[in-house]
Amino acid sequence: IAYIKENNIFIYDIISNSNLQITTDGKKNEIINGLTDWVYEEEFAFVRAFDWSKDSKKIGFIRFDETQVPEFSMSVFAKDLYPKIETFKYPKAGEKNSTVSLHLYNVDSKTTKKVDLSQYNDFYIPRIEWTNDANILSAKIVNRHQDNLDLLFVDGTTAATKVVLNEKDKSYIDFIDKDNLTFLADNSFIWTSEQDGFNHIYHYDKTGKLINQVTKGNWEVTEYYGFDKKTKSVFFQSTENGSINRDVYRIGLDGKNKTKLSQNLGTNAATFSPNFQYFINSFSSAFQPTTYTLNDSKTGKQIQVIENNEALASKLKDYNLPQKEFFVLKTEKGNELNAWILKPKDFDSNKKYPVLMYQYSGPGSQQVNNEWNNHDDYWFLMLAQQGYIVACVDGRGTGYKGAAFKKVTYKELGKYEVEDQIDAAKVLGNYPYIDKSRIGIWGWSYGGFMSSNCILKGNDVFKMAIAVAPVTNWRFYDSVYTERYMQTPQENPSGYDNNSPINFAEKLKGKYLLIHGSGDDNVHVQNSMQMMEALIQANKQFDSQIYPDKNHGIYGGKTRIQLFNKMTNFIKNNL
Numbered sequence: 001i002a003y004i005k006e007n008n009i010f011i012y013d014i015i016s017n018s019n020l021q022i023t024t025d026g027k028k029n030e031i032i033n034g035l036t037d038w039v040y041e042e043e044f045a046f047v048r049a050f051d052w053s054k055d056s057k058k059i060g061f062i063r064f065d066e067t068q069v070p071e072f073s074m075s076v077f078a079k080d081l082y083p084k085i086e087t088f089k090y091p092k093a094g095e096k097n098s099t100v101s102l103h104l105y106n107v108d109s110k111t112t113k114k115v116d117l118s119q120y121n122d123f124y125i126p127r128i129e130w131t132n133d134a135n136i137l138s139a140k141i142v143n144r145h146q147d148n149l150d151l152l153f154v155d156g157t158t159a160a161t162k163v164v165l166n167e168k169d170k171s172y173i174d175f176i177d178k179d180n181l182t183f184l185a186d187n188s189f190i191w192t193s194e195q196d197g198f199n200h201i202y203h204y205d206k207t208g209k210l211i212n213q214v215t216k217g218n219w220e221v222t223e224y225y226g227f228d229k230k231t232k233s234v235f236f237q238s239t240e241n242g243s244i245n246r247d248v249y250r251i252g253l254d255g256k257n258k259t260k261l262s263q264n265l266g267t268n269a270a271t272f273s274p275n276f277q278y279f280i281n282s283f284s285s286a287f288q289p290t291t292y293t294l295n296d297s298k299t300g301k302q303i304q305v306i307e308n309n310e311a312l313a314s315k316l317k318d319y320n321l322p323q324k325e326f327f328v329l330k331t332e333k334g335n336e337l338n339a340w341i342l343k344p345k346d347f348d349s350n351k352k353y354p355v356l357m358y359q360y361s362g363p364g365s366q367q368v369n370n371e372w373n374n375h376d377d378y379w380f381l382m383l384a385q386q387g388y389i390v391a392c393v394d395g396r397g398t399g400y401k402g403a404a405f406k407k408v409t410y411k412e413l414g415k416y417e418v419e420d421q422i423d424a425a426k427v428l429g430n431y432p433y434i435d436k437s438r439i440g441i442w443g444w445s446y447g448g449f450m451s452s453n454c455i456l457k458g459n460d461v462f463k464m465a466i467a468v469a470p471v472t473n474w475r476f477y478d479s480v481y482t483e484r485y486m487q488t489p490q491e492n493p494s495g496y497d498n499n500s501p502i503n504f505a506e507k508l509k510g511k512y513l514l515i516h517g518s519g520d521d522n523v524h525v526q527n528s529m530q531m532m533e534a535l536i537q538a539n540k541q542f543d544s545q546i547y548p549d550k551n552h553g554i555y556g557g558k559t560r561i562q563l564f565n566k567m568t569n570f571i572k573n574n575l
Contacts, residue, residue: 002034002050002059009034009050009061011107022059022105022112029071029089032064037098039091040064042522043480044126055134057107058156062125065099074519077548088521091479093496094488100125102139104159113159117141124480126175130156131183133206138181146172146484151181151191151208164208167193171410172484174199174364174403185229190214192224194403201234203253214255220400222246223269227253228276228297235272235279235297241265243400244326244338244370248281250297261300264288267371272297280306284372286324286340289313320345322384326370329393331423338368338401339424342380342390347433353389354438354575355428361417362446363485364399364406367392379564383571391428395420411492413474413485414453414499421450422458429461440575442466442567445523445552448515452501452531455510464511464574466567469523469552472531473500476524502527505534511574512542515563517550543570 001012007026012019023033034050041047050061072090075083091097102115102125117123122144129138135156142149151165167173173194180192187206192199199221201214214234215221223237225248232253241247241260248270251258262268266285273279279297284290292306322345329339344353358375360367367375380390396416397409409416421441429436441462443451448470455465471477474496475489489496497503512535516528525546535542545566547554554563 002052004033004035004050007032007035009059009105011059020110022110023061023063029087030065030067032066032098034061035064036062037064037066037069038088038521039097039478039480040124040126043478043484044124046127049128051128051130051137053130053134053137053156054132057134058130058137059105059107060128060130060137060139060154060156061103061105062128063101063103065101067099068096069098070095072521072524074521074524076519090521090524093475093477093479093482093486094490095479097122097124097144097479102128102154104137104154104156115139115154115159115161117161127179127181129181129183131189131206132185132187136187138183140175140181142173142175144479144483145487146480149173149175164206165191165204167195169194171407174406180224182224182227184227190224190227190234192221197403199403201236212255214251214253215258216255218402219243220402222400225270225272225279226276231276231298233276233297235261235270235276237269239400242370244366244368246369248279248300259300261295261297263300263302265370267369278303285370286326286372286374289316289372321381322347326368329424329427331420331427333419333423335396335420335423337393337395337420337424338398339391339393340368341392341428342384344384344387344389349433351433352435353387353433355389355391355425355434355440356383356571356575357421357425357428357439357441358390358392358447359395359421359441359443359450360445360447361395361397361421361443361450363397363409363413365446366394366399368394379568383568386572388571388575389434391424393421393424395424409485411486411495412499413495414449417450418453418457418499421454422461425454425458425461438463438575440464440466440571442468443470444468446471449501452512452514453499453504455512456501456504456507459507459509462510464513464571466513466515466570468515468563468567469517469520469554470501470514470527470531471523472502472527475500476527476530502531502534505531505538505540508535508538508540508542511570512540513567513570514542514544515547515554515566516545517547517552517554519549520552522552 008023025031066089069089073087077083104113124142127140137154139152149167150163153162182190191202203211219240225235233250246267248262269282270279289309289312294304324340329337441451448467451465452467516525
């Protein structure tokens with residue numbers, strides 16, 4: 001068993017009950033072996049940076065040298081007489097990242113070899129994984145701009161490397177949060193890619209030569225579930241039945257005989273048995289609480305209902321709650337955007353209603369999806385009961401409608417997304433039952449960045465805005481995320497400055513509530529503090545709330561109750 005202790009890798013031998021330390025240079029805020037640094041965990045979505053070979057004779061691991069990475073410090077107030085200072089390595093956009101290196105440890109000889117990656121400069125290693133050949137380690141190497149990706153095969157004995165696959169993109173390669181590599185028994189591999197404009201499944205031989213594109217069409221593969229070697233079937237989830245829906249499919253590895261296994265319109269997801277004979281299908285929609293059924297993997301036929309959630313569905317009927325209406329909103333510029341609207345149950349088309357718009361808007365995200373209790377829905381239902389219309393629009397830059405729709409925001413985060421929210425608000429404002437003088441907008445994190453921009457750049461459209469834990473200046477955010485979409489501030493200063501709300505404080509006209517947790521290690525409270533200072537120096541009145549020691553999620557104890565009460569009251573008083 002391999003494990004990490006104090007930034008070093010150890011091996012525990014179960015038989016002899018002994019421990020062996022295989023790295024010795026680990027040190028806090030300097031060297032990490034086999035474990036990711038902060039920004040890798042946050043943006044590449046993995047923590048364990050080591051992997052055993054299939055024969056358990058070798059360990060591949062990544063070493064992080066954080067020495068040159070700038071440190072960020074936060075005050076921790078707690079209940080102590082003197083606040084403590086928490087300091088950690090945090091590479092902001094354009095600043096130095098950890099220097100990463102790849103190593104191979106041989107269990108028998110107790111020796112470590114460093115893999116020569118000198119052909120690369122300023123790069124990331126976002127994944128390593130041993131292939132089914134116990135002597136070949138795979139590693140993804142991505143340049144700092146994240147527009148060039150190499151899949152390397154590393155010889156486990158000699159540490160020699162070979163590029164078996166290369167992908168390039170004019171903007172960025174979107175492989176984050178996707179473990180998009182699966183090795184088959186013959187060491188050929190399944191790979192997902194947006195290379196044809198939509199995310200699809202591809203099959204390559206062990207040398208990296210394309211055998212065939214398994215799925216294709218103007219829709220996206222959203223989840224790869226696995227490969228059944230007995231029937232040579234690939235199982236996956238996709239948006240083929242509409243970008244707001246998800247269905248489960250099977251298809252031959254040769255790209256033939258595609259079969260839809262899920263039956264209901266909404267969001268279907270699957271968990272397959274180890275032999276791929278059965279799967280548990282979870283299904284929900286905006287109108288149906290989540291149900292779980294056992295299904296046959298060949299036909300999709302339902303075998304047994306595991307949980308139908310009938311008790312919840314029955315209870316909710318008594319409340320006579322309003323339901324979301326999905327539609328496509330067309331802006332004056334001709335952009336067609338997925339949207340939903342939630343009206344009061346006693347809706348009267350002859351009345352004029354205020355509107356609260358909700359959005360997140362980040363690259364590849366989705367808030368308009370046909371799923372149960374999604375994104376604070378119960379709070380929205382409560383607001384609808386209070387006489388508000390709640391609406392949500394996924395603008396350009398959001399996901400599941402193809403790479404072109406998503407990547408239009410490249411180097412201009414906040415430009416097209418803000419345009420679309422302003423344009424959508426204008427469209428909604430022209431509906432006969434909406435009071436266009438009472439339109440508000442809110443969001444959290446990227447959504448707070450957006451709502452801040454909207455109340456400033458759309459100051460003649462939005463009456464109020466709430467921003468929770470917002471980025472207010474992209475120069476303050478981490479390197480991996482920000483540079484993927486914006487390059488560095490040194491390379492793209494106008495992209496950073498023209499779309500950061502901190503630079504437009506003088507435009508504030510409406511009511512603005514700014515909220516942040518002081519212990520946010522992701523989007524630092526620095527963002528809100530400097531936004532407040534900009535507003536103060538522009539002589540603008542605003543409301544704010546700081547949550548002591550709370551992180552990006554702002555929760556714990558009664559925090560969330562107080563937070564949502566505060567936002568509710570702000571909406572009632574100002575919209």
